[in-house]
Amino acid sequence: MNRIKRKFEEQSAGEKLMSLFITAGYPDLDSTVELVLGMEKNGADIIELGIPFSDPLADGPTIQYSSDIAIKNGITIDKIFEMVSKIREVSQIPIILMGYMNPVLRYGVEKFCENAAKSGIDGLILPDVPVDEDEIIKKNISDNDLAMIHLVAPNSTDVRMKLADSKSSGFVYCVSVTGVTGARDGGEISSSVDTFIQRVRKNITENPVMIGFGIKSYEDAQNIASNADGFIVGSALINCIKKSYPEPGWKQELFSLVHSLKHGN
Amino acid sequence: MNQEVKETYQQPNKKGYFGKYGGKFVPEILIPAVKALEEEYERAKNDPEFLGSFHSLLEEYVGRPTELTFANRLTEHYGKARIYLKREDLCHTGAHKINNAIGQVLLAQRMGKKRIIAETGAGQHGVATATACAKFGLDCVVYMGAEDMVRQKLNVDRMTLLGAEVRSVESGSKTLKDATNEAIRDWVTNVEDTFYIIGSVVGPHPYPMMVRNFHRVIGDETRRQIMEAEGRIPDYLIACVGGGSNAMGFFYPFIDDEINIIGIEAAGYGVNSGKTAATITKGTPGILHGSMSYLLHDENGQIELAHSISAGLDYPGIGPEHSFLHDSGRVNYHAVTDSEAMEAVKLLSKTEGIIPALETAHAFAWLEKLMPSTEVNEVVVVNCSGRGDKDMGTISENL
Numbered sequence: 001m002n003r004i005k006r007k008f009e010e011q012s013a014g015e016k017l018m019s020l021f022i023t024a025g026y027p028d029l030d031s032t033v034e035l036v037l038g039m040e041k042n043g044a045d046i047i048e049l050g051i052p053f054s055d056p057l058a059d060g061p062t063i064q065y066s067s068d069i070a071i072k073n074g075i076t077i078d079k080i081f082e083m084v085s086k087i088r089e090v091s092q093i094p095i096i097l098m099g100y101m102n103p104v105l106r107y108g109v110e111k112f113c114e115n116a117a118k119s120g121i122d123g124l125i126l127p128d129v130p131v132d133e134d135e136i137i138k139k140n141i142s143d144n145d146l147a148m149i150h151l152v153a154p155n156s157t158d159v160r161m162k163l164a165d166s167k168s169s170g171f172v173y174c175v176s177v178t179g180v181t182g183a184r185d186g187g188e189i190s191s192s193v194d195t196f197i198q199r200v201r202k203n204i205t206e207n208p209v210m211i212g213f214g215i216k217s218y219e220d221a222q223n224i225a226s227n228a229d230g231f232i233v234g235s236a237l238i239n240c241i242k243k244s245y246p247e248p249g250w251k252q253e254l255f256s257l258v259h260s261l262k263h264g265n
Numbered sequence: 266m267n268q269e270v271k272e273t274y275q276q277p278n279k280k281g282y283f284g285k286y287g288g289k290f291v292p293e294i295l296i297p298a299v300k301a302l303e304e305e306y307e308r309a310k311n312d313p314e315f316l317g318s319f320h321s322l323l324e325e326y327v328g329r330p331t332e333l334t335f336a337n338r339l340t341e342h343y344g345k346a347r348i349y350l351k352r353e354d355l356c357h358t359g360a361h362k363i364n365n366a367i368g369q370v371l372l373a374q375r376m377g378k379k380r381i382i383a384e385t386g387a388g389q390h391g392v393a394t395a396t397a398c399a400k401f402g403l404d405c406v407v408y409m410g411a412e413d414m415v416r417q418k419l420n421v422d423r424m425t426l427l428g429a430e431v432r433s434v435e436s437g438s439k440t441l442k443d444a445t446n447e448a449i450r451d452w453v454t455n456v457e458d459t460f461y462i463i464g465s466v467v468g469p470h471p472y473p474m475m476v477r478n479f480h481r482v483i484g485d486e487t488r489r490q491i492m493e494a495e496g497r498i499p500d501y502l503i504a505c506v507g508g509g510s511n512a513m514g515f516f517y518p519f520i521d522d523e524i525n526i527i528g529i530e531a532a533g534y535g536v537n538s539g540k541t542a543a544t545i546t547k548g549t550p551g552i553l554h555g556s557m558s559y560l561l562h563d564e565n566g567q568i569e570l571a572h573s574i575s576a577g578l579d580y581p582g583i584g585p586e587h588s589f590l591h592d593s594g595r596v597n598y599h600a601v602t603d604s605e606a607m608e609a610v611k612l613l614s615k616t617e618g619i620i621p622a623l624e625t626a627h628a629f630a631w632l633e634k635l636m637p638s639t640e641v642n643e644v645v646v647v648n649c650s651g652r653g654d655k656d657m658g659t660i661s662e663n664l
Contacts, residue, residue, distance in 0.1 A: 054567040055442065055553060057449045058292045064436060076565050101290060102552045106566030128290045128552065132280075153294040155456065160296065178294050179454040 003094040003122045004147050004170040007045055008208045008229065016221065017230030018262045019046035019210055021098060022237055023066035024083060025075030026052070027245040033086045035251065040093045042255045043262030045230065046210075048125065049080060051099030058127045060182040062235040065242070077107050081119040088120035096149065096170070098125040101136070113140035123147030123170045131160070131167045138167075149173050152204070154196045161203035172204050173232065174211040176224055181213060182235025197227040218264040233261055274520045276586060281470020281556075284592065286585035289469040291449075291555045298456050303471045305376050310478065315371065322367050323482060326400065327357045329364075331483075333490035333646070338616040343632065346500065346639035350619070350649040351487050353511060358393050360622060360651030361483060361511045366393035366462060368479035370401050373460035380404045380455065383462045384448040386413055386441030386507070387577030387624065388420025389651060390464030395429035405429040408447045412439040413576045420655050438570040441580045445554050465508025466584030469555030473513075473584050480514020487646055488518055495644055501525045501635065504648040505627040506598065507542070507578035509587045511650035516596065525597070527635070528587060529627045531573035532600035542571035543600035544583040545591050558585040574603035574659060575623035577651075601630040607663050609633075610653065622651035623659060 011017055020039050024032050036047050052067035052075055059067070084095055097116060104112050104126070116124070123146055129136065131150055141148045147170030152161050155178060164172055176193050177183075193211070200209055212232030215221050225231035240257050244250035259265070276283045289299060309315040323329040332355060336348040353361035366383075373381060381403050385391030391407040398405035407424055411433045414421050424431050437443035445467075452461045466473045466480075491499055502519060504512035506528040516526050533541040541547055544559045551560035553568060561569040561581035571581040590596040601609075606623060609630035614620045621629060628647050639645065653660060 054437065055446050057446045057554070058294075058453060060450070061436075071567060100552075102560070102562065102568070103566030105551055106549075106562060106564065127292050128555075130289065130291065130293050130296050132296070133288055133290055151293045153292075155297045156293060157297070160293070164293070175294065178456050180450045183454065 002145065002147060002170070003092060004046065007094050008171070011229070016225050016228070017045040017210070018043060019048055019230060019232045020044045020237060020258065021048040021050060021232060021234030023050040023052055023063065023070050024080045025070030025073045026066040026238070027069060027241055029073050029075065029079065031251070032083050035254065036087050036093070037091060038251060038255045039258045040091055042259040044093065044258060046094045046096065048096045048098045048232070048234070049084070051077060051080060051097055051103055053100040053103055056100060058180055060180040060235065062182040062238045066238045077103060077112065081115050084119040084121055094122045095120065096123040096125055096147070097121055100128050101126055104137070109137050109140050113137070113144045113146060117144035117146055121146065123149055125149045125151070125173060127151060131163050134167060151175055152200065153178060154192065158199065158203050161200060165204040165206050168207050171208040171210045171229070174200055174209050174228065176211055176213045179213065183214070193224050194227070201227060218260055221261060276589065277470065277474055281474065283586045283589035286550070286558050286588040287470055287473060287556050289555065290552050290557065291469045292453060294453050294456060295469070298452070299469050299471070301376065302372070305372060306471050306475050309372060309375060315375070319368055319371055323364065327363050327367065328355060329482065330486040330490070331355045333487060333494060335494065336617050339613065342612070342616055343636035345636045345641060346643035346645045348632070349491065349494070349499070349644065349646045350617070351483060351515065351646055353483060353648060353650045354619065354621065354625070354652035358389070358396050359654065360389040360393070361480060361514065362390045362393040362464060363396065364482055364514070365464065365476050365479040365510060366390065366397040369460070369462040370397040370403065373403065373462070374401060376460065378458060378460035380459045381462055382406045382408070382448050382451050382459055383464060384408045384441065384444040385464060386410070386444070386579060387575065388413065388417040388424065388655065389577060391429070391431070392420050392423050392427070394462050394464070395424040395427035398429065399427045406451065407431050408434050408444040408451070410434050410438070410440040410444045413441065413444070416576050416659060417655060418658070440571070440576070442568065442571070449554065465510040466513045466586060467508045467554055467556065467582060473556065473586055476510050477513040477517055477586065480510055481517045483511065483514040483648065484516060484518035487515065491644065491646060498522055499524060499646045500643040501527065501639070501645040503527045503529065503628045503631055503635070503645065505529050505578065505624050505650060506583060506587060507531065507580050507624060508582070509584040511648055513584060513586055515648040520595065526595065527631060528596050528598045529631045530598060530600040531575055531578035531627055532602045533572040535602055536600050540572035541600070542573040542578050542580060544581060545587065545598040546600045550588065553582045556585045558588045559583050559591070574606060574663070575627065577622070577624040578627065599631060599634070601627050605630040605633070610660060619649065620653035621649060622653050623656045625650045
């Protein structure tokens with residue numbers, strides 16, 4: 001059974017699952033495996049590994065920055081697959097790749113999905129492939145038993161939310177605000193997010209819903225995700241690494257943040 | 266009995282595809298905006314009132330129709346086919362870009378959007394957009410690569426004078442590609458009240474189709490004017506291609522005719538120099554800025570930095586319709602280098618008294634290769650897409 005599905009089935013009552021995004025190959029190629037395992041140990045339930053792209057137009061400055069560094073470090077899709085294979089030797093945490101379509105297309109859609117499944121990847125998030133364009137990869141995703149996670153936003157109509165639900169597996173990614181990643185604070189978001197999540201709940205019934213964009217702390221997560229199945233954090237983690245790397249203890253800084261995001265301390 | 270019907274060109278399809286190119290590869294947040302635009306444009310393009318306002322502005326404000334000039338001394342220089350110039354350089358603001366800016370500002374008004382954003386490379390689209398916004402009293406923010414702001418200082422000053430805010434883009438290569446990324450990020454963030462005026466036949470559907478249609482006036486006028494001058498349509502059309510808006514507007518009304526249509530890309534230092542913007546010549550299909558098209562990218566799918574002496578052609582992508590026309594063989598695409606373009610600037614200036622934009626000069630540079638193979642009774646029309654005043658800094662450095 002798909003690891004993502006199992007994770008949601010094992011979720012205890014009242015628990016919010018935590019999905020954590022880091023850019024593969026940032027801050028260096030060697031740390032990614034260790035960061036994933038350490039984040040799991042400190043409370044991560046799902047891992048999203050970013051495939052760096054030179055022109056990440058749905059991302060704010062933070063993830064543009066980590067993507068640039070990772071590309072300079074020489075990250076490639078094959079290296080990401082190797083990292084995931086290594087993680088799989090010791091961990092069964094669900095792993096999702098998140099990235100833009102062009103690197104996937106250049107790699108070859110068929111080969112990409114096959115190798116992703118082989119290395120132990122569970123699903124894909126492709127922000128520039130909306131439901132309308134999923135023909136480009138849909139068949140290869142289902143052939144390889146991968147999950148396709150679509151996004152919905154506050155300006156998505158009820159019809160589009162239902163469509164995203166019917167075309168997604170694993171979960172549906174709810175973008176809490178219109179904007180790029182990492183641009184706003186949780187406090188700004190929580191007031192408007194309730195009506196959005198109510199609509200999400202009404203329209204998305206097949207899949208669990210995870211909410212992201214703007215979550216920086218345990219309090220943000222609890223407020224914003226109160227009616228969701230869980231929450232997603234990305235830019236806050238990259239900012240934490242950016243602040244302390246390569247000082248000794250930079251990994252521990254990150255793991256403490258991860259622990260506090262899930263448990264509040 | 267079957268009557269043979271001439272197959273006419275019907276692109277794009279309902280999903281915005283020109284063959285396999287085009288589409289709508291944008292984040293979910295932008296889907297409501299592109300759908301609303303698509304619906305509004307479909308209504309507007311058949312609305313006599315909208316078309317009436319558009320065409321009267323083109324006439325009274327832009328100065329259309331632009332002339333078709335017989336280039337007698339350039340024709341003598343080559344001693345072959347007769348050469349005509351479609352004078353888009355005579356448009357208000359100095360290039361064809363204003364046709365599209367006016368069209369999109371009218372649409373923005375219909376949709377009740379008060380804030381306009383745009384990206385610009387050479388600054389011509391930014392100036393055109395700032396101009397149209399000034400004329401209609403709309404707020405205007407133009408994203409421009411920091412590198413281009415240096416190369417095109419004059420246009421930065423023009424935009425500012427016209428009341429636009431020019432935002433310097435420091436990410437990536439600091440050129441048109443990065444300005445486009447930043448404009449899209451602004452759009453994602455302010456999608457409710459903001460209209461994004463894309464400056465070329467690129468981006469998600471419906472932009473490539475819509476921008477082409479706003480510029481088809483170039484080709485429609487050319488057709489009428491050459492019929493008057495020569496009593497027949499031309500044998501050759503030539504235009505420069507970056508994103509490809511002047512070329513698409515010029516070519517489109519002639520697509521079903523059996524004539525030679527030629528698009529000229531910027532080779533930069535040379536197509537194999539690693540410093541080029543010749544997307545069709547050197548690229549392969551990929552997805553950037555909302556559509557599938559030819560792209561300059563490395564084996565990992567990372568977008569490569571384009572290079573051209575001309576800021577307006579310095580872009581690693583190209584409009585999806587050009588990719589389709591290339592694959593189908595309907596249009597032939599070639600590339601000329603920075604120095605060939607510079608030679609063309611000098612030749613056109615001295616023979617015809619017209620200083621072309623560096624972008625436009627690429628189309629003229631191809632005459633060196635084309636003209637020897639033409640016949641004296643043939644007719645060539647070059648789209649003189651913009652004037653060179655804005656490029657005097659770069660031109661002086663390279664004389």
